[in-house]
Amino acid sequence: MRVALVTESFLPDVNGVAHSVVRTAEHLLRRGHQPMVIAPQPPPAVREVRVDVPYPVVRIPSVRMPGYPQIRLGLPTPTMTGAMRAHGTDVVHLASPFVLGAWGMAAARSLRLPTVAVYQTDVAAYARAYKVGMTEGAAWRWIRTVHNAANRTLVPSSESGLALTAHGVERIHLWRRGVDDVQFHPDRRTVGMRRVLAPDNEVVVGFVGRLAVEKQIDLLADVSRLPGVRLVIVGDGPAGPALRKALPQAKFLGVRRGRQLARIYASFDIFAHTGPYETFGQAVQEAMASGLPVVAPNAGGPVDLVQHGRTGYLVPPFEAAGFTEAVSSLAADPRRRADLGAAGRRAIEGRSWAAVGDELLGHYEDVRAAAAMFDRPAVAA
Numbered sequence: 546m547r548v549a550l551v552t553e554s555f556l557p558d559v560n561g562v563a564h565s566v567v568r569t570a571e572h573l574l575r576r577g578h579q580p581m582v583i584a585p586q587p588p589p590a591v592r593e594v595r596v597d598v599p600y601p602v603v604r605i606p607s608v609r610m611p612g613y614p615q616i617r618l619g620l621p622t623p624t625m626t627g628a629m630r631a632h633g634t635d636v637v638h639l640a641s642p643f644v645l646g647a648w649g650m651a652a653a654r655s656l657r658l659p660t661v662a663v664y665q666t667d668v669a670a671y672a673r674a675y676k677v678g679m680t681e682g683a684a685w686r687w688i689r690t691v692h693n694a695a696n697r698t699l700v701p702s703s704e705s706g707l708a709l710t711a712h713g714v715e716r717i718h719l720w721r722r723g724v725d726d727v728q729f730h731p732d733r734r735t736v737g738m739r740r741v742l743a744p745d746n747e748v749v750v751g752f753v754g755r756l757a758v759e760k761q762i763d764l765l766a767d768v769s770r771l772p773g774v775r776l777v778i779v780g781d782g783p784a785g786p787a788l789r790k791a792l793p794q795a796k797f798l799g800v801r802r803g804r805q806l807a808r809i810y811a812s813f814d815i816f817a818h819t820g821p822y823e824t825f826g827q828a829v830q831e832a833m834a835s836g837l838p839v840v841a842p843n844a845g846g847p848v849d850l851v852q853h854g855r856t857g858y859l860v861p862p863f864e865a866a867g868f869t870e871a872v873s874s875l876a877a878d879p880r881r882r883a884d885l886g887a888a889g890r891r892a893i894e895g896r897s898w899a900a901v902g903d904e905l906l907g908h909y910e911d912v913r914a915a916a917a918m919f920d921r922p923a924v925a926a
Contacts, residue, residue, distance in 0.1 A: 546909060547579045547633050549658075551649030552640035553619070553666070555584035555602070557594045559780075559800055560755060561827050562641045562665050565722060569638065570600055572902030581632045583625055585617040585645055603628045605645060619645030626652040634658055636909045641665035642691050650694050659912040661905075662695035663720070664688075664705055667845075670759055670822040685712045696912040699905075701825035702846040720905060721849075723898030724830045728804065731836030731890060733811035742796065742812055747775035748876040751813035751837075753806070753828045756782035760820040762792075767869040768817065769794040774876050776817075779809060810835040814882060815875050818847060821862035826850055833857075834893045838885035840871045856889035 550570060554562045570580040580600045585607035587594070596602060605624060607617035629637070629652055637653040639646040639662040646662070653660045672684040679687075692698045692714045699720035700706040706717050742749045750768055754760055762778065769776040769792050776795040778788070789797060801809055810816075816832035818841040823829075825846035832839055833850070839857030841847035853859045858875075860867025875882050 546573075546635045546906075546913075547581070548573055548636055548638055548909065549581050549583060549629050549632060549634040549649075549653075550638045550640060551583045551625070551642070551646055553585065553643055553645050554616070554641070555582055556596045556598070557587065559802070561722075561825065564827065565663075565665065566640050567598070568723065568898045569640075569902065569905065570598070572898060572905070574599060575899075576902070576906065578906075579632075581628065581634070583628060583645070583649065585619040588617060601632070605648075607645075619648060621648045621651075625649060626655060629653070629656055629658065636661065636913055638909075639663065639691075639695065642695075643668050643687070647687075647691050650691060654694070657916075659916040660695040661697050661699060661908055661912055662692050663699045664692065664709060665701065665824055667708075667759075667822040667824055689713045696915060697908060699908060702849045704845050704848050705824045718908065720908065721896065721901060722825050722827055722830065723901040724827070724834050724893055724896050726834045726893060726897060728807045729810060729831045729834035730807070731811055731886070733804070733807045733835065735808055735812060738808045738812040742777050742809070743775050745775075747773055748814045749775050749777055749812065750815045750817050750872055750876075751777045751779065751810070751832075752817055752819070753779040753810065753831070754818070754820065756780050756785040756788055758784050759822050760784070761863070762788055762819055764819045764863075764865045764868055765795075765817055766792055767865055768872045771869070771873055771876065774872065777809075777813065779806070807835070810837065813837055815840065815872055816857075817868060817872060818842070819868065821845060823847060830893060830896070833889035836886040836890045838875055838882050839889065840868055840875070852888075852892065855885070856892050857885055 550566050552566045573580040582602045586604045605619040607619050610616040610618050637658050637660045639649050642662050669681045669684040672679045673681045698717050778795050779798045779801050781800050816837040816839045818829050821842045821844040823845040829847050829850050839851050841851050842862035843859035844862040851857045858871040
């Protein structure tokens with residue numbers, strides 16, 4: 546198959562949408578298919594950063610998102626239709642469609658191509674948190690319009706599916722994300738990394754993700770003040786400066802990638818994920834693969850990932866007390882941490898990117914077959 550991956554975000558961006566698209570394209574290549582990525586032009590500051598991938602990437606002119614300049618909004622252009630036509634696209638994959646994805650949907654419909662829309666970002670929460678010129682209700686109306694134009698919508702968690710159904714989105718199917726269980730592994734833990742993270746042999750509580758308002762990382766303020774505990778935060782984003790002031794005891798590492806990130810994960814003792822708006826929670830899954838007990842809100846994607854009392858703890862969202870209590874309990878009980886972490890590692894077995902990539906190929910085949918049936922001319926009796 547020739548698959549056009551239309552995405553709201555791509556390399557050199559570091560986020561769940563870009564990562565998922567990269568993994569999908571890699572899997573398509575491994576299975577003998579031909580992907581093409583269509584993505585917004587990155588901001589001027591990183592426009593010259595080389596993106597070295599073995600498939601074509603078509604960049605669309607973009608502008609800053611009001612209220613959140615780190616996100617680029619792709620502009621309507623005939624370039625997209627022309628690129629799909631030149632590529633000979635068979636199916637269009639819309640990654641977290643909202644702006645560029647809507648133009649991608651229009652291009653696919655003009656070329657009579659089947660579409661799979663992948664819901665990955667709680668845009669309504671962004672509208673509420675960042676006052677981006679759109680109300681939460683308007684955001685949901687637009688989400689419904691875009692996704693109901695697709696042949697099929699894939700959601701990463703049961704909570705996401707329930708939210709979309711409640712807002713009138715149809716033809717929903719569950720498609721969870723994969724995890725690299727070779728790279729993210731308990732064996733990546735090293736003495737050297739432990740010295741860097743916990744020079745006084747503290748219990749290390751880690752957070753990995755974008756530093757943004759909706760992640761509510763400030764809920765870990767009391768955790769950072771627990772005796773014998775070191776809070777380590779990996780990532781960057783618009784809330785970084787404010788968080789460094791709010792969490793002076795925490796250690797901020799900035800963005801880390803690849804094997805270095807895997808060593809950092811495995812050298813944590815506890816993983817804390819505070820964001821209540823996650824459609825999935827890839828960092829939670831990577832932490833579980835690394836053998837860590839997870840403390841996460843009882844909301845969104847983590848509800849499907851964390852088994853309360855078995856692989857970690859689900860605590861009330863939006864409240865600091867639950868995170869503090871759970872972390873304090875785990876910090877005092879190394880045996881409990883080890884048991885929960887080992888159970889988490891077992892729980893992610895079978896979730897490799899190859900396995901979920903093959904599931905995705907099945908969705909592509911289904912929408913292609915349905916489109917072919919719809920286009921087949923009627924046979925006279």
